[in-house]
Amino acid sequence: MDTALFTQAAMAFPDIDPVLIQIGPVAIRWYSLGYIVGIVAGWLLARRMVDNERLWGGPSPIKPVDIDDFLLWATVGIIVGGRLGFVLFYDLGAYIENPLAIFEVWRGGMSFHGGLIGTTVAMVLFARSRGFDPWRLFDVIAAVAPIGIGLVRVANFINAELYGRVSDVPWAMVFPTDPTQLPRHPSQLYEAFLEGLVLFIVLRIATHRWLKLKSPRFVTGLFIGGYGLARTLVEFFREPDPQLGFLLGTGWLTMGMVLSIPMVLLGIALISTARPAPAASPETGTEAGR
Structure with missing residues (x-):
């Protein structure tokens, strides 16, 4: 293969500064903005969902003030x-050798699967402190989570990080941070599309058309399984992390797949076991029989 011609045929990487605004030593980056906008947009949409009795078949067991208070958690x-x-x-x-580097979050290094676990722990503790079924909170947060996921993936693209494998597709790009300077799949945009936009639309249909908030676990299962499936598919186009490479000498298995395939199975199990919840009491908003 002629590497020079191969590279010349690639699409130009857009010249977007990863730093949106710089005021003295303070820098606002697209990456951090993706998290902030995702969290705030998810919070506002979640408030609207718990305040919409049509979605729940009556009063929601969660109140808008609960969503407000959960934002920090x-x-x-x-x-x-x-x-x-x-x-x-x-x-x-690397972190065992230099434990203090764990706290250097400004250098990057975040895991979706770790964030999912952290948020799940926060939801369980918060729901128990308020006295409602954690699955109800899981379902609401699951429905809005793709907003932040999609925005952060776009920010990954702007940062020219987590790029894809070498490719000759017409839309392949040469990422400025890639030492090989070969055209690669813009896999961050694949993830933004599948894990963000497509998954959000599917969950929106489930909550607003199928009214699946009436069946605890269904929306959570759809989110977990949908994300796991999308991430597993994209891993076939995404370059594995250099410190890990392909696992077990397979030439195709990545850590992303190892963490995502069980999500698909868990999602199927949650969807298949979801059942309509008892109607909530109009006076208290709590569900009968709980």
Whole structure:
């Protein structure tokens, strides 16, 4: 293959500064903005959902004030879980050698799967403190989570990180951070589309057309299984993390697949076991028989 011609045929990578605004030593990056906008947009949409009795078949067991109060819990769960997940799943050896680097979050290194675990722990603790079924909160947060996921994937693209494998497709790009300077799949955009836009639309249909908030676990299962499937598919186009490479000498198995395939199975199990919940009491908003 003629590498020069191969590279010349690639699409130009857009010249977007990863730093949106720089004021003295303070920099606002697209990456951090993706998290902020995703969390705030998810919070606002979740408030509307719990205030819409049509979606629940009566009063929601969760109130808008609960969503307001959970915002801080969710933020902590995402950041702490995402960081620890990256440390444990993707580069444990390096952090054992330099433990203080764990706290250097401004250098990057966040794991979706770790963030999911952190947020799940936060939801369980918060729901129990308020006295409602954690599955009800899982379903609401699952329905809005793709907003943030999609925005952060776009930010990954702007940062020219987590790019795809070498390819000759017409839309392949040469990423400025890639030492090989070969055209690659813009896999971050594949993830933004599948894990963000497509998954959000599917969950929106489930909550607003199928009214599946009436059946605890269904929306959560659809989110977990849908994300796991989308991420597994994209892993066939995404370059594996250099410190890990392909696992078990397979030439195709990645850590992303190992963490995502069980999500598909869990999602199927949750969907298949979801059943309509008892009607909520109009006076208290709590569900009967609980």
